[in-house]
Amino acid sequence: MELQLSEALIRRLPAYYRNLKELEQAGVEHISSEALGQRMHQTASLVRWDMKYLGVLGRQGHGYGVRELRTCIGEVLGLNRPHDMIVIGAGSIGNAVTRYPGFSEDGFRVTAMFDTDPARIGGRVNGIPVLDWKDVGEYLKAHPVRIAVLAVPAAAARETAGVLEHFGIRAIWNFAPVDLQYDPRVMDVVNVHLSDTLQVLSYKIAHHAGEWEEA
Amino acid sequence: MELQLSEALIRRLPAYYRNLKELEQAGVEHISSEALGQRMHQTASLVRWDMKYLGVLGRQGHGYGVRELRTCIGEVLGLNRPHDMIVIGAGSIGNAVTRYPGFSEDGFRVTAMFDTDPARIGGRVNGIPVLDWKDVGEYLKAHPVRIAVLAVPAAAARETAGVLEHFGIRAIWNFAPVDLQYDPRVMDVVNVHLSDTLQVLSYKIAHHAGEWEEA
Numbered sequence: 569m570e571l572q573l574s575e576a577l578i579r580r581l582p583a584y585y586r587n588l589k590e591l592e593q594a595g596v597e598h599i600s601s602e603a604l605g606q607r608m609h610q611t612a613s614l615v616r617w618d619m620k621y622l623g624v625l626g627r628q629g630h631g632y633g634v635r636e637l638r639t640c641i642g643e644v645l646g647l648n649r650p651h652d653m654i655v656i657g658a659g660s661i662g663n664a665v666t667r668y669p670g671f672s673e674d675g676f677r678v679t680a681m682f683d684t685d686p687a688r689i690g691g692r693v694n695g696i697p698v699l700d701w702k703d704v705g706e707y708l709k710a711h712p713v714r715i716a717v718l719a720v721p722a723a724a725a726r727e728t729a730g731v732l733e734h735f736g737i738r739a740i741w742n743f744a745p746v747d748l749q750y751d752p753r754v755m756d757v758v759n760v761h762l763s764d765t766l767q768v769l770s771y772k773i774a775h776h777a778g779e780w781e782e783a
Numbered sequence: 784m785e786l787q788l789s790e791a792l793i794r795r796l797p798a799y800y801r802n803l804k805e806l807e808q809a810g811v812e813h814i815s816s817e818a819l820g821q822r823m824h825q826t827a828s829l830v831r832w833d834m835k836y837l838g839v840l841g842r843q844g845h846g847y848g849v850r851e852l853r854t855c856i857g858e859v860l861g862l863n864r865p866h867d868m869i870v871i872g873a874g875s876i877g878n879a880v881t882r883y884p885g886f887s888e889d890g891f892r893v894t895a896m897f898d899t900d901p902a903r904i905g906g907r908v909n910g911i912p913v914l915d916w917k918d919v920g921e922y923l924k925a926h927p928v929r930i931a932v933l934a935v936p937a938a939a940a941r942e943t944a945g946v947l948e949h950f951g952i953r954a955i956w957n958f959a960p961v962d963l964q965y966d967p968r969v970m971d972v973v974n975v976h977l978s979d980t981l982q983v984l985s986y987k988i989a990h991h992a993g994e995w996e997e998a
Contacts, residue, residue, distance in 0.1 A: 578986055582979035586960060590937075607962075645982045646989025664879035670960060670978050674985065715988065739988050741981060745801060745885060747822075756987040758980050763885050764797035765973050766956060767860045770889065771793055772971040773930065773954050774861025 573644075577618055581645055583608055584618070588638035600631035650675045653741075654707070656728055657719035658683040658691070658698045661743045661762075665717050666693045679713055705735045714738045722746050729755075788859075792833055796860055798823055799833070803853035815846035865890045868956075869922070871943055872934035873898040873906070873913045876958045876977075880932050881908045894928055923950045933957045944970075 573581075587607050591599060601612040601619070608615070619625070619632065624640055626632045642648055655662045658681045665671065666678045682701045683689055691698045699707060716737045720728050725744035732740065739756040742748045748757045788796075802822050806814060816827040816834070823830070834840070834847065839855055841847045857863055870877045873896045880886065881893045897916045898904055906913045914922060931952045935943050940959035947955065954971040957963045963972045 573986075578983060579979075581986065582976065582982040583962075585982065586976070586979070587962075590961070609964075644986065644989075646985045647982065649989075651985065651988065660879040660882035664875040667875035668977075671981055674978060674982065676981060676985075715984075738991065739984055741984050746805070747798075747802075749824075752987070752991070756984060756991060758984040758987070760977070760980050761797070761801070762883075762975070763889060764794075764801070765975050766886055766891060767797040767800065767862065767889065768793060769930075769954055769956050769971060769973040770861045770866065770891075771796065771859065772967070772973070773866065774859075774864075776953065776967070776971060 573621070577621065580608075580610075580618065581641055585638065585641045585645060585647075588634055588641065591634045592638055596634050598631045599634055601626060604632070647674045650677060651715055652677055652679045652711075652713045653715035653717055654679060654704075654713050654737075655681040655696075655717040655719060656683075656701070656704075656732070657681075657721075658685070658688045658693060659719060662717065662719035663693050665719065665741075665743075666696055676715075678717075679711060680707060682707075704731070708735045708737070712736070716740050718742045718744050718748070720744055788836070792836065795823075795825075795833065796856055800853065800856045800860060800862075803849055803856065806849045807853055811849050813846045814849055816841060819847070862889050865892060866930055867892055867894045867926075867928045868930035868932055869894060869919075869928050869952075870896040870911075870932040870934060871898075871916070871919075871947070872896075872936075873900070873903045873908060874934060877932065877934035878908055880934065880956075880958075881911055891930075893932075894926060895922060897922075919946065920950045923952070927951070929953045931955050933959050933963070935959055937961050 587604065601615040605612040605615045622640060622644060624632065624637055653676055655666055655678050662681055666681060678696050681693060681696055681698045682704050683698055684701045688698050689700045714737060716732050716739070718725060718728060718740050722745045725742065725746045725748065729740060729748055733755055737755070740748060742757060742759045743762065745761060745763055747759055750757050802819065816830040820827040820830045837855060837859060839847065839852060868891055870881055870893050877896055881896060893911050896908060896911055896913045897919050898913055899916045903913050904915045929952060931947050933940060933943060933955050937960045940957065940961045940963065944955060944963055948970055952970070955963060957972060957974045958977065960976060960978055962974055965972050
């Protein structure tokens, strides 16, 4: 597959995938671009444009096959193959990622966690061992994992990412509240920024709180 | 404050806030729109436009005062006042939100968690009690909390949100992998979708994995 997709379309794909999975589980077999657009808060013509770009054609009067479309988008997203990853930081976020069942459904499997805290090293989270961060290079030599979840404090994030790059990690799912920026030829990075989404909620609350008090 | 900000600008505010906080902690006092734009991967003119919209003016040759700008954006985001919230679901995500120190820095405080699992009810997470979900109405009558973190399985999300709305919750930070949609006059919602960000990383990995194997 050698599609060159725009960053905007790439970011829409997970929402398509999630909605199609929900429709499939609800037993829906076909969906029109209008109905899919409505679910996604997008125009029908954007949906048709995206699908054409992915090489998927709907049938006049039937719309798109839900299962076929879900399968196709899953393949474009690379969800059809298993991915091993290590989790750096065995605190609350590292624990949540390791325990959360939703990621393994997409083929992501945590093989080891790393921490610098002697109280955590040697423990297990959901059966996954917590290893000493200073052994990460040795571990990666023995286990060629290429994906790391970064769940360390902000102050440690950049240095930790540098060490991971040195030892062969090629993709980082970053939960530390800093913007990690890498040349994609060196490292794929997605910065999550949980606090940002909470701050957007805070903004909305701040501009409605007057109404709440009246109620 | 009666600013009407676009959804796009609202979504940029947390990134401004985060970058300005980092600059302030590093002892930087002034920053130009060019330098701030570069940090945020945006043009200097968009930064100037955003700041003008917020009513902030830079000084010729000095740029913006970092502390003043951070304070102003913090106020627009409503981070200058405390917010109580309850967490629904005491699983891995609920635990992470309750334990994570970064949210309390922004004034968000968890007062109680709720679950349906008898094995979890009666316990504590970081000192916060895990209460029986069926008592949530009674709790909200006694404690007028208006914000809930939704950390329940997808299948339970919509019904749980409906119950919360009934008992007076007016804002939901949703971690369940479904798109909750409410009229903002009824409920403010921010959907987080952790899996979406992992799937974006998966896409990037899928389109680089060939190069990894060569290395």
